[in-house]
Amino acid sequence: MTATSVAAVLALVPLVQSMQPLAVPPLPAPMRPLQWGQINFLHTTDTHGWHAGHLQESQYSADWGDYISFADHMRRRADDMGVDLLLVDTGDRVEGNGLYDASDPKGLYTYDIFRQQSIDVICSGNHELYQADTADREHHLTVPNFAGHYLASNLDYIDPVTGEQMPMSRKRYRTFQTKHQKLNIVAFGFLFNFTGNAANSVVQPVQQTVREPWFQYAISKEPVDLFVVIGHVGARMGELRAIYQAIRAVNPDTPIALFAGHAHVRDAVHFDDKAAAIASGRYFETIGWMSVSGVGHAQNAAVQDTAPIEFARRYIDNNLLGLYYHSGTNATTFPTDHGMNVTATIATARSNLNLEVSYGCAPQNYWLQRRPHTDPSSVFSLLRERILPEAIVRADRANVPRIVIINTGAMRFDIFRGAFTRDTTFIVSPFISLVRYIPDVPFALARQVLSILNSQGPILSAMAENTTVALANTRPGATDWREMCVPEQYSMRMENGRVSTHFGSDDASHQKPLTDQRAAVKDGADKDDTTRPPLVAGYTTQDDFGQDGDDAIHEPLPHYRLPNCIQAEVNFLAADLANASATKEPETVDLVFFDFIQRFVLAALAYIERSGSATAPVGMPYRHYTDADVESYVQGKFTDHFAEWVKQNWNDEC
The missing domain is CATH 3.60.21.10 (Metallo-dependent phosphatases)
Known part of the structure; x- marks a missing residue:
């Protein structure tokens, strides 16, 4: 058979x-x-x-x-x-x-x-x-x-x-x-x-x-x-x-x-x-x-x-x-x-555990890596545009301009259209992510942190070697920058802006055409046989043994690379009422981030300070930031604030 x-x-x-x-x-x-x-x-x-x-x-x-x-x-x-x-x-x-x-x-x-x-x-x-x-x-x-x-x-x-x-x-x-x-x-x-x-x-x-x-x-x-x-x-x-x-x-x-x-x-x-x-x-x-x-x-x-x-x-x-x-x-x-x-x-x-209790109804699919992180259907677009500005708010500093940075590895799965349950909150972001901040960081300094965290190669290597003071409170070697992103990217490389792998990914960009994959079944079946079930989207793996490792033959899935971190800019006020799209750069911001990336943020700030790549505002010289400068921004885990946002913003009727 x-x-x-x-x-x-x-x-x-x-x-x-x-x-x-x-x-x-x-x-x-x-x-x-x-x-x-x-x-x-x-x-x-x-x-x-x-x-x-x-x-x-x-x-x-x-x-x-x-x-x-x-x-x-x-x-x-x-x-x-x-x-x-x-x-x-x-x-x-x-x-x-x-x-x-x-x-x-x-x-x-x-x-x-x-x-x-x-x-x-x-x-x-x-x-x-x-x-x-x-x-x-x-x-x-x-x-x-x-x-x-x-x-x-x-x-x-x-x-x-x-x-x-x-x-x-x-x-x-x-x-x-x-x-x-x-x-x-x-x-x-x-x-x-x-x-x-x-x-x-x-x-x-x-x-x-x-x-x-x-x-x-x-x-x-x-x-x-x-x-x-x-x-x-x-x-x-x-x-x-x-x-x-x-x-x-x-x-x-x-x-x-x-x-x-x-x-x-x-x-x-x-x-x-x-x-x-x-x-x-x-x-x-x-x-x-x-x-x-x-x-x-x-x-x-x-x-x-x-x-x-x-x-x-x-x-x-x-x-x-x-x-x-x-x-x-x-x-x-x-x-x-x-x-x-x-x-x-x-x-x-x-x-x-009441895992099926619904907090709301997701109006569409939001993908972790099946879309570019800037796409409207990306989880990270949802975070950048809605959840981070609206859910992560400290009441006594609600009107203070802030940059909110999170590592993409803090998010671990897609959000499917339909019921967003108690279980979903843990599936999407399972970690004890606490929200920290440094108040009143010069904007000229804070604005560079994201690009530093997302840099590849020489900058991160230089930070690992040269920012020993910033990392004084961490264990030696605790600067594996890959930790900030999802584990899948340990094994990915880029081709034409999309992820390609020479092994072990569910990316489609490097695979043979779909017709070739269908023909690869070594059972003598006609690839046009009408009795063959339609292909379900899934893994199409290429490894050292070839392209026939998956037991089920799938329709390939797209898979896009993520940056180490994303950020939301909040309360960057319009420069004038006649041009609401224009923004005014603040002198200082609250620099908000998850506790998991605190050591990376401090290292980035130290690198910028040491490299002299930004000019301090008049009367506001840069200073070296340490763990002692970091405070709690909001109480509780990010997951709790995410769930509360869903309850308030997504209708629970699916």
């Missing part, structure tokens, strides 16, 4: 109660099958609390309970074939969805929901570490939930009572033998060189960790047929390559399977003929698949030397119809009792 006809048949099968009750039904798509190997992996990363699935997006609307059912079926298929299947997760399970963020304490339900899946190797992401209480929960909840499987190769925890520094999980690496193939696995779990962590955690630089005696012992003395490296680190970031190089220096022929995250993209990287990495997207849109064949046993060197190592990968849409297809099930045979119970638990948690 062809991929097209399978999808068409699945579309006619009635659904039982999988997914969440309010999720939109999944849509069929032409499918590419999985390529099974000797050892196979299912990979999740950067799920960020989206364990209820995407209730408004048909292609990603399955939930964590469905993933549990899917994994159970796939394990049985592996058993029947006598091959191995392992599950891995590479962190950032928190912050990004009301299921996690709306409870008190945060994650009241999600830690138990997540642990229902049996995962063989798991590690932390940076979002588990931003807040001290989140790091505490990681140590006291997630680590015991996955005891023996949670790896902290370069991550320590500091006990708040004793002050003792210890590995986050007391396990730097794991050795085990697979069920069927009896392969000896040596597994590691890393985090990139993160510097924004809370004081109760310590991240050792990867390049230092790989020189540690325990790591050198693990890669040189442990019996091994396959190294498994999981990490919350981009597939093309230097840290992952450093780990690969350290292993390869001691083991020139041993295969290495690497699992990446953090960059929020689908990607696969060929390090060499016996080493490859996969990154599996974001927000539980994607379940990654990697298979490895040709792995010999260490005690049989002849087999290992002669058998070619083969890697294959797929990016599985979190779509119930696709999960049926890959697991050989249907709507009747797919749900398991365990999976259904987890689906019900998620539904109960969402109800208890």
Whole structure:
């Protein structure tokens, strides 16, 4: 049966109660099958609390309970074939969805929901570490939930009572033998060189960790047929390559399977003929698949030397119809009792958290990256023109001219036309973004901050090297300017004003024409076959293995680059009543910004002051700004002010 006809048949099968009750039904798509190997992996990363699935997006609307059912079926298929299947997760399970963020304490339900899946190797992401209480929960909840499987190769925890520094999980690496193939696995779990962590955690630089005696012992003395490296680190970031190089220096022929995250993209990287990495997207849109064949046993060197190592990968849409297809099930045979119970638990948690309470009705779609940030249908145009000027107002300084700067990375998802719910507020902007300001900053100085923050290359490098005074209260190396933007842009480059990638993006600008993509299904189906379902917009990934990685064939999506920051200018009064479009430049402004970018704003101010690129007004000499000059502008989180604006401005009748 062809991929097209399978999808068409699945579309006619009635659904039982999988997914969440309010999720939109999944849509069929032409499918590419999985390529099974000797050892196979299912990979999740950067799920960020989206364990209820995407209730408004048909292609990603399955939930964590469905993933549990899917994994159970796939394990049985592996058993029947006598091959191995392992599950891995590479962190950032928190912050990004009301299921996690709306409870008190945060994650009241999600830690138990997540642990229902049996995962063989798991590690932390940076979002588990931003807040001290989140790091505490990681140590006291997630680590015991996955005891023996949670790896902290370069991550320590500091006990708040004793002050003792210890590995986050007391396990730097794991050795085990697979069920069927009896392969000896040596597994590691890393985090990139993160510097924004809370004081109760310590991240050792990867390049230092790989020189540690325990790591050198693990890669040189442990019996091994396959190294498994999981990490919350981009597939093309230097840290992952450093780990690969350290292993390869001691083991020139041993295969290495690497699992990446953090960059929020689908990607696969060929390090060499016996080493490859996969990154599996974001927000539980994607379940990654990697298979490895040709792995010999260490005690049989002849087999290992002669058998070619083969890697294959797929990016599985979190779509119930696709999960049926890959697991050989249907709507009747797919749900398991365990999976259904987890689906019900998620539904109960969402109800208890009142996540479906509507605050208003969005009059149109507002896109995060599907439109240029200046387009009227961009989230950032909405912020710049309405929300920042109208929602972020300090009563006693309401009439003072102000520049409001926010980092684009503070926003994480699209706003869809229709109900804007309690859940939406956390989906769109999940972070504890507090609003700070410096009063009465000379406008000639403040006006340059945005361009400095959005500069690429020499200016930001000079700031990182030369503004040590401005950064005196931050930890060394805490000026990774990419932190201000969305993680997806770690992996992007520009072509003709639009984002293009040489790997792992849902950008369309570099892809083959759509007709070529349709023809790429290797099942002999006619591309003009009228039984083929219409294509749904989604990922069209290009990586080191080619353009056939996505399991579902999609209509490509546009994807545009974002600046690090945007700003709104408020109370810049008209120069005269006859010309309301003209503005008068104030002498001073309140410089307003999110607390997350405070260190970057101070560094930018220091750079401008030191470079002499602006002339101070007469009688108003520039001075050096420090953390002591920063005050709270409004109480509460930005999310709260955003929600209140929606209630006041968007009718709640959808």
